[in-house]
Amino acid sequence: MTANPPDGLKAIVADPGGAVIGLDFDGTLSPIVSDPAEARIHPDGPEVLVRLGGLVGAVVVVTGRPAATAVEYGSLAGVPGLVVLGHYGLERWEAGALAAPPVHPGLDLVRAGLPRLVEGWDGVRVEDKERAMAVHTRQAADPWATLEALREPVAALAAEAGLVVEPGKFVLELRPPGMDKGMALSAFLRERAARSVLFAGDDLGDLAAFAAVRASGLPGVTVFSGSPEIEVEADIVVDGPPGVLELLGSIADAIEGEAPR
Template sequence: MGSHHSHDSQDTTAASALPTPATQAGRDGLAALLARPERAVIALDFDGTLAPIVPDPDQARAHPDAVPALAALAPKVASVAVVTGRPPGVAVRHGGFAGVPGLEHLVVLGHYGAERWDAVTGTVTAPAPHPGVAAVRAELPGFLDRIGAWQGTWIEEKGRSLAVHTRRAADPQAAFDLLREPLTGLAAEHGLIVEPGRMVLELRPPGMDKGVALLDHVRALNASPGGVGAVLYAGDDLGDLPAFAAVDKLRSDGVPGVLVCSGSAEVTELSERADLVVDGPAGVVGLLKALAARI
C-alpha cells in the first residue's frame, strides 16, 4: 500500500484523508478534538450538509454513507447532534437515524432547537408553538396572491414555522427578492422573524436559532464531569451562521472549535467564515470517516 508514498509520509491513508483547516483557530480546534475526543461535540446541519439539496425537501435523504460514518464516530466523542430547522421526526426519518447501533446517544435538535429527539428514548420533547405561526398560516396564501407571487412559489408547513420556497419559480432569485420585504413585514405583524436561506424564506419565532440550540446543548453537557473540550460544527446555509457565531463565542470562552462549510457556491458568507470547506455532503461524510479513523 505504502510503496508509492514518498519516504517522509508516515501517516496512514485514513489519516492523510483528514483535511487541514485553513485557519489557525480551526487547526487548534481540530487538534483539541483529536487530543480529547471524549470531550468533543460534533454538530451538523441536515439539508445540504448530511443530505444533498434537492428541489423537493420531502425527497431529501441523508448521503448513503452518512449514517455509517456517524455510527463509527459517535461512540468515540461526547455527543453527536444534528441541528436542523426541520421538525426532528422528519430529520430522523429522512436521515435513517433511529435504531442504529453506535447512534444510541444521537440527539436531533429540530425546529432550530425548539424540539429535541433523543435516540436513547426515541421520543421528541417540545414546548407549545408560538401563536403567530397559526395566524400567519391562515393569512399566507391570500397574502402571496395579493402581492403577485411568482408561479412555482410554494408554502412548506413546518409546524412551528412556515417556509416560502422559490426554487421552482421560473426565476427563483427574482421571486425570492420580490417576497423578502413583504414577508418580513407580515412576520413582524405577528411577532415572527424571516430567516432567508437558499431560495427559501422561513417565517418563525425569534430567539430560535441554531446558535442558541448549540450553546444550550453545550451548556447542558458542561454540567457533566470533564465538560466540553472542543466543538465542530458543519453547515451550508445562512441559517447556520448563528451556529458559526456560537462556535466563535465558545472559542472566545476558551473552548476550541472547527467551523466546516459543506461547500456551496450559493452561500459564500459561510465559506468565507469557515475554517474548512469540504465538497458538499460527500465531503462532510469523508471528514466524519477520517475523524473516526484517526481517533
C-alpha cells in the first residue's frame, strides 16, 4: 500500500470481512477508448479482482453502463460475490442474474431525436445504452467546445423526455432520474452492513459516490484515477486503471500478510 496509508485503508486491512470495495468501470478498471464498445478491462484486472473478492466483504462495480455489458467487457463473472450496479444503480447483476426496472418511456423520444440533434457535428457519436443515451465529443476537432455547444440543446431534449443529463469528460448522458452512484453505493453499504469502504472513480459521475463515502460515517477511502482536467478531492490519486489495480493488489497483499498462519 502507500507509505502512509489513510485510516480507511488500515480499517480495510484490519477487518476485510467488513469492507466494501466499490469501483467505477470506464477509466477505473478499463482504459478510456475512443469507441465505448471497444472498452475492455485492463489485462491485470480479472486476476486482481478475483483475488480481492475472496478476501473482502464485497466488491461492487457501480457504472453508467448496462450491468451485463460491464460484466462482459470486464470478464467479471468469476469474481467471488461480485455485484454490478449498472445504469447508476438502476440495474443489478449478481450471481448471473440481472434485475432491472422497465425502460423509461422518454427514451423513445430521445432515441429518435438525438441523432437529428447532433447531425452535422463532425466527430460526435451517439451511444445507445439501452436504458440511457449518450453523446460523445471525444473525437471532435475541439471536444470541449463541441460539448459546450451541445449542452443546452441536449438538456432541452432530456427535459422534454423527462430525463436528466449526466455530464462527464467529453460526454453528455441522458438517463432516467431518481438514482445516482452515491445513492446506489449508500444503499449497498447499508445492505451489507459495511464497516469500511473504498470507492475508485475517474469522472464527474463518480463524485456522488465520493460524497457517499464521506457521508457514510465509516472509515473510508476515495481513489481518483482520472485526468487533471477534472478537479476532485480524493484521499489517493493514481494513474488510471494500472494505478487502481496496483493499489487493489497491494491491499490484497496487506490483507494476506495480516491473516493468521
